[in-house]
Amino acid sequence: MDEPQDSQVRNLDARSLRGLAHPLRMQLLDALRFGGPATASQLAEKLGESSGATSYHLRQLAAHGFVADAPERGKGRERWWKAVHKGLTFDDSLLTDTDPTVRGAADVYLHEAAGSQIQNLSTWLGNRTAWPEEWNRVWDMSSDTLRLTPDQAQELISELHAVVDGYRDRAPEADTPDAEQVRIHTHLFPIETD
Incomplete structure (x- = not known):
């Protein structure tokens, strides 16, 4: 995938992927990205982990x-953490990297x-x-099956991302009544048919 123009989105490379591809680290990063700054203790309580584990993995993420x-x-000795980027992109070439640890980290990341x-x-x-x-009345959980070529699939993915980016540019202010964070998942993958 191409890296978006937004400098707040980080493109994962082999080194950064190895640093992130751990279930707790991914949960910690998501908690900070979507919930805002927090301490290791707050994150431990939220995720059902020990504060020692969250502290260690936060330092690795840093x-x-x-x-x-x-x-x-922070106040006094209290250490607060925040996410550096709003989003991540994943380069498919990591799945075919010559280093098996990179391929393994890519698999862990995608499955998590x-x-x-x-x-x-x-x-x-x-x-x-x-x-x-x-x-x-406005949530969605839809599924569809199309017959596409790889080029058409890439075109569809790009168009869907452009639609989402257009709404990102139109996002209301944080204090707008009735405005909430929404999660958008898109999945496009080939399936075997009989």
Whole structure:
């Protein structure tokens, strides 16, 4: 995939991928990206981990440039962390890298990302009745099957990403009434047919 123009999106390379491809590190990064700055203790409680484990993995994420200190939030010795980038891109060539540890890290990353997306949807399905009626009328879980060439598939992916980017540019201010963060998942992959 091509790296988006947004400098807030980081393109994963072999080194950074190895630093991120761990289930807890990916959960920590997502928690900071979508929930805002937090301490290791707060993240430990949220994720059901020990603060020692979250502290260790936050330091590893920092060493690879994914998270940084948020000193404006801390008081005294309290250390707050924040995500450095709003998003990540993944280069498919990592799946065919000559180094087997890179290929393994790529597999871990993709499987963890897929699991996280499934968890996002499951959480919504379990909690949707707690949301206002307006949000219960506008969610989507659709599936379709098309017959495409690889070039057409790439064109469709690019067009879908352009639509999402267009809405990113139109995002309302944080204090806009009724505005919420929404999660958008797109999946396009070939399937075997009989």
